[in-house]
Amino acid sequence: MSTVDREKDCPFLLRVFTRQGGHNSIHSYSIDNVPENELTLYTWKNATLEEIAQLIEQVIPEARDPDARISFRLVYLNKNAGRFFQKDIGRVVSAKPTRDQKKTLEESRFMIGDYLDVAIFIGPPPAIARDQRRDTRGSRDMGRFNTGRPAMRTGDRRGSYGRDYVNNNRFGGGARPRRDY
Template sequence: MQNNIVILLLSTCPLLLRVFTKVSGHHSQADFAVRGKEPKDEVQIYTWMDATLRELTDLVKEVAPEARRRDALLSFAFVYPTKTGHFTVKEVGKTFSYPNARRPDDGSKALGTLSFEIGDYLDVAIL
């Protein structure tokens, strides 16, 4: 009897994505001003750079009941340090909780194509 060993080589490694959610709007830059004192509403997700905003929407819906509403709109923003060391919050796309052909959104955009960098945070406003 012969044992076969399969080795899978990945061209990209998974990353730990720190996701912060907030109902009614994004967190402010001041909320991220001190390392270790980020907002408490954090979810950590292991994902890849090719994860789309639609895939991330579905993951947020699992942990945030407000995101499951039929009329919920999720606004995604990257949180990253500037050259001066202060954090900035930059909106990068929006998705509907339940998309349809009449309401196109940014669900097909991937983290990597939106200039996400390892170490950035993801802030999700549930509107």
Template structure:
């Protein structure tokens, strides 16, 4: 996966290419990575007006990666710096934010969704296959399940412990 993450410290991760997609894989040893600006928010996507007039949403990750990076790979890089998102059952909903070619505004379109601890249909979608263009942004809505292990608990029990049966 060889993507570097630059967000107050930085980290690196390794793995193979995109199996079974029929795309050209990038030689990550010889190809210079691109800077991917990723904006995250909990339970919702950022609004388009937050990207207007040179502004961006406040929570940003800068990830150095390649065009063959998959949504699952990006999810794992986000989890490296966002400990709450490591819970099993956490959903990552990806959208690309890009400038409109005719008007001075931004547009959004869905890329896919991944889930921590589960394999999904969108896991192997790469930036290249999603027609990502260098300079576009990625917006991620992170939905963390309730409870300590991704379930149970609920709003009626803030400490998420069950009562004893005796």
């Protein structure tokens, strides 16, 4: 993991798409189309989900509700498949601390150019959904999308999500290698 000096390192533009009651559909993301409910933030790779949630709360009144739950998804373009994918990266709950709130963008394998899709829920999660979620996720060895293929191992240089990953400290963390097309 890289170290970021927020006094010296320049922040990058983070495009966040919010929705109350659930996440935006992955089909609403394409090369030339994104959801309308965009919030733009400037931040660093070492920003935590809690910090991002606090910035969202400043702009979206529903997120300030004491019973609000803010769920984060990473939306990224898989250049090999030529389409967008998403991955849940954590939740921040106003009423009580979660283990995800201290997770950074870098720990979530965020790369500059990726999007965050944020769902804002009010009230406690339905108990039945939590129990079902445990039963349907499958094991870690099933791969990212339960395809039956094992997940990539740590020896794979590309990292997770099928993307090249180079931790070169540009813009406060790992970045894609530059390719001028």
